[in-house]
Amino acid sequence: MGRHTDYWDETVDIVIVGYGFAGAVASIEAHDLGANILLIDKNITPGGISICSAGGVRIAKDRDAALAYLKKTNAGTTPEEPLATLAEGMTRIARFIEDIAEAAGAKPVTNWMGGTYPFEGYDTFGFISIIEYPGVDIYEKYPHVRSLRGGTRLFAALEHNVEARGIPVRLSTAAERLITSPDGAVTGVVLRNSSGTTRVRTLGGVILACGGFEADAKMQAQYWQGKPVLPHAYSGNTGDGIRMAQAVGADLWHMWHYHGTYGMSHPDPAYPYGIRLTKFPDWIPGHDEPKDVPAFFSASQGKRMPWIIVDARGKRFMNEYPPYLQDTGHRDMEVMDPVTQTHLRIPSWLVLDADGLAAGQLGLQTYNDPAQSFIWSEDNSQEVDLGIIQKAETLEELAGIMGVPASSLRQSVELWNNHCAAGEDSDFGRMKESLIPIQKPPFYTTALHPIVGNTQGGPVHDGQQQVLNPFGEVIEGLYTAGELGSVFGHLYISGGNLAECFVGGRTAARQAHCKAAETVQTVKNKSL
CATH class of the missing domain: 3.90.700.10 (Succinate dehydrogenase/fumarate reductase flavoprotein, catalytic domain)
Known part of the structure; x- marks a missing residue:
């Protein structure tokens, strides 16, 4: 990892690595807070694996009921703090998605279909998705994508909002290594594209939203008993964020668990x-057919x-x-x-x-x-x-x-x-x-x-999406969002990773924005 901090090619508040749902949401939130950001993706097109999803984001009516379910479905594999953040976020995220849809001219819909398993609190859950996007032909807009359409519509709405805000986006640009200060805090990132490498200083940190390791057979072989396992939809998720986080001391969790x-x-x-x-x-053991079934479950x-x-x-x-x-x-x-x-x-x-x-x-x-x-x-x-x-x-x-x-x-x-x-x-x-x-x-x-379909494993994070080392200590300036280090470590709830993209993306953006403000204030104080 790079440890020299005396030379930078450019400086921003936050670099967001990965332009799927989580990266798009984090960039929108950070921009709206006033942060100077850079959103990158190593592929020539955005969307990641998110764009291939059904597009149903899990929401909840009651925070405590959602938390009870999440604790049960994770069977002790995840601490309560990040689960509580997700549960709380599930009760609030619908308004954000409705605003995103309205700005794009898309039509959201809510369906109150319970959790996947009959655990305590299962009936508090629902989905919000984009059911219509008038005037947008998603196959014409994304001819390289074949999916259940709901995820494509949701990504199109997010991309509209990213573009409308003028958020700087660099495609075909990969994050190679994180740069740290002598005390181990993440202070920047090395980026590579066809023109060479760029060292970008970050005042607030780096948000890793670059997915898991669905397309990395070597990493899979170290954690999964069954092999070979075929990737479902996307060749770009090759564990880059996991390796970068490990290189600066991150602990890992849930590496065995994948949605498949x-x-x-x-x-x-x-x-x-x-x-x-x-x-x-899908069906819930011991329960009647749900009545409010989203279209993507038909x-x-x-x-x-x-x-x-x-x-x-x-x-x-x-x-x-x-x-x-x-x-x-x-x-x-x-x-x-x-x-x-x-x-x-x-x-x-x-x-x-x-x-x-x-x-x-x-x-x-x-x-x-x-x-x-x-x-x-x-x-x-x-x-x-x-x-x-x-x-x-x-x-x-x-x-x-x-x-x-x-x-x-x-x-x-x-x-x-x-x-x-x-x-x-x-x-x-x-x-x-x-x-x-x-x-x-x-x-x-x-x-x-x-x-x-997607992996759940990756860097351990706390309730503020801050990445932790094996001793439970925060690695300053490093955040994760989406499936990269998902909270799900036992039985998944449908739409849960998409909720993590939205809740985790916004949470990470807020934390990184606060960190950037603290950094600026520290520099000002030193100059006095």
């Missing part, structure tokens, strides 16, 4: 992303999931439809078998029949990448032709494609069909509404891998 599911791979190595299967509605097939999943032995091993499939769907796949010294469930194999394939679009591509143009076909025919989905007239032929024992596969399918006839999955407890038999040839399969 199971999904397919594309045969073309030029397409580096995993492909999620079509979305099915699903064309209801809960009629037409497939099962088997391992390398042709055996079914999991409930394919847990309450929050897009978050925990990968977890059962990660077990390593010491007897064979292999991951018998990586890859796993999806099994469905002719009716299942005809039920609707099986896959959903998601990416923020100008190099990509792949779009999944509505009738799945393109994917059969590409070999993503493979076809067989009999289960025995299907087993040959999969490389599993034919007798085991047939037994697994017959047992599944018996569960469907009985109306109960006595093996893994899959919900009754999702029990769809696999009977009509031809049969289809595709290899499945764990897919990471």
Whole structure:
């Protein structure tokens, strides 16, 4: 890390690293407080992984109820202070988003859909999202993005507000190293672009809002049992902020935890992303269907999931439809078998029949990448032709494609069909509404891998988004926001990372602004 502070190319109050939701929010908040800021992103386009999200930001009616839920869903992995900040912020952030939307001419909507799990306080939660953005064609504005659209609309509104304020933005500019003073405080950052390096002094500090390590297989291998894990949507999150923070003494937390599911791979190595299967509605164990469901949670097939999943032995091993499939769907796949010294469930194999394939679009591509143009076909025919989905007239032929024992596969399918006839999955407890038999040839399969939507691990922070060292001490001048060092360390709540982007981004900006004011005052006092 750079420790020399006698030479600077430029000086600002705050440098914000990463132009997704968290970076945009932090820059807007800091600007509105009067700070002189610089917003950078290493990619040629902004948006990060945020732009690929569903765009539903978690909000709450009651701070104490939200805190009770967050404490339970984190199971002791996160101190109360940062959870309390998030809970309080969830009760206040809607007004900020409404203001952002109004300034951009977009239309926000609020839905009061409870938390993901039936913990104390689950019914205090809802979502706020951008449901309409009149006059803006998001596919024309962001032709390199394919997503659930809600995240794209929300980012478009934020980008409008950044541009309207004249906030300085530098794309294709990477943060390489943090610069510290002799006492360890962060006083600046080394930036690199095509013109070379720039040493930027910061009076208030650096806010790291540059995401996690979804696209860094080496870092994943040090923390995750299952491998390989395919990135879902974005190749720019390679752990840069984690390494920079570590270099100045940051502690880490939640590095094992990632938001993910199971999904397919594309045969073309030029397409580096995993492909999620079509979305099915989330559900809360022991509770009725929520009535105020946001549009981004809608699903064309209801809960009629037409497939099962088997391992390398042709055996079914999991409930394919847990309450929050897009978050925990990968977890059962990660077990390593010491007897064979292999991951018998990586890859796993999806099994469905002719009716299942005809039920609707099986896959959903998601990416923020100008190099990509792949779009999944509505009738799945393109994917059969590409070999993503493979076809067989009999289960025995299907087993040959999969490389599993034919007798085991047939037994697994017959047992599944018996569960469907009985109306109960006595093996893994899959919900009754999702029990769809696999009977009509031809049969289809595709290899499945764990897919990471976004990581939760990163630098430990306090309730003011200040990064901490392993002794719980603040590293002055260093802040984090968004998924980089997320508070979620056990079970995630849908929309929680987006809430962290907004609450954490604003909190970090306020702290850094205060730090800048203190620095200026200190300099003035020394000159007297």
